[in-house]
Amino acid sequence: MPTDLQQAKAPLYLLFSLGTERYALAAREVVAVLPRVLLKSIPGAPAWVAGVFAFRGQLVPVIDLCHLSLGTAAVQRTSTRTVLVHYRSADGQSRQLGLILEQASDTLRCAADDFRPYGLSSVASPFLGPVLETPAGLIQRIQIEQLLPADVQALLFAEGAAP
Numbered sequence: 079m080p081t082d083l084q085q086a087k088a089p090l091y092l093l094f095s096l097g098t099e100r101y102a103l104a105a106r107e108v109v110a111v112l113p114r115v116l117l118k119s120i121p122g123a124p125a126w127v128a129g130v131f132a133f134r135g136q137l138v139p140v141i142d143l144c145h146l147s148l149g150t151a152a153v154q155r156t157s158t159r160t161v162l163v164h165y166r167s168a169d170g171q172s173r174q175l176g177l178i179l180e181q182a183s184d185t186l187r188c189a190a191d192d193f194r195p196y197g198l199s200s201v202a203s204p205f206l207g208p209v210l211e212t213p214a215g216l217i218q219r220i221q222i223e224q225l226l227p228a229d230v231q232a233l234l235f236a237e238g239a240a241p
Contacts, residue, residue: 091148091186092161094179095215096147100217102186102210103195106211107222108164109174111182115140120137123233128178131160138162139234140176147203157183163222167235175225175234188208193219 091102092111110112110133117129126145130137140160144152146234152158159182165175198210207219226234 088187088189091188091219092179093184093186094159094161094182094184096144096180097213100215102217102219103163103177103179103222104190105185107163109164109216112162114158114178115160115176120233125232126159127230128176131176133162136174138174138176140178142178143220143226144178144180146225152178152180154237155180157181161185165225167226168228169235170174171188171235173235175222178207185210 079180090105092103092105092108093100095101112133115131117131119129120127120139124141126144128142130139132138138161142152144150158178159178161179161182162174163174163177167173188210193210196209205221205224206222207221210217210219
C-alpha cells in the first residue's frame with residue numbers, strides 16, 4: 079500500500095471518455111485544458127482532423143480523438159474540452175497538438191507502472207496503451223507519441239511551419 083507521500087509524488091493523469099469507456103492522458107504531456115474552441119477546417123484532411131486554431135500566437139492543429147477511435151464525432155457537452163498536448167513529430171520536434179476530449183474534467187494520481195499491458199496489439203490504434211484496474215472499471219492510457227500516422231503528421235505539421 080503506497081504511503082500518502084508516495085501517492086502525492088505519483089504522476090497525475092487527466093481522465094476522459096471515448097464513448098462509454100474511460101481513458102487517461104499523462105498530465106505532464108498537457109499544455110492547457112481549454113473549453114471547446116472555434117476551429118478553421120482543413121480541406122483534404124481526414125474527417126477526424128477537426129481543424130486548426132490560434133493559441134498564444136501559434137497555429138495548433140486539433141484532432142477529435144473520439145472520431146479517430148470510434149468513427150463518430152465527440153458529443154458537445156459542457157465537459158468536452160480542447161486539450162493541448164506536447165507532441166513529438168517524426169522530425170523530432172516538439173509541437174503542440176489539440177485534442178477534443180469528452181468528459182475531460184477528472185484527474186487521477188497513480189504510479190505509471192500501475193498501468194499494465196492487456197495482451198492485445200492494435201495495429202490500427204497504436205496509441206492505445208496499457209490499462210489500470212479501478213473499482214469503477216478499466217482505464218486505458220493514451221500514448222500521445224503514437225497518435226498520428228506519418229501522412230497525417232506531414233499534413234498537420236507541414237515543413238516550414240513554426241514548431
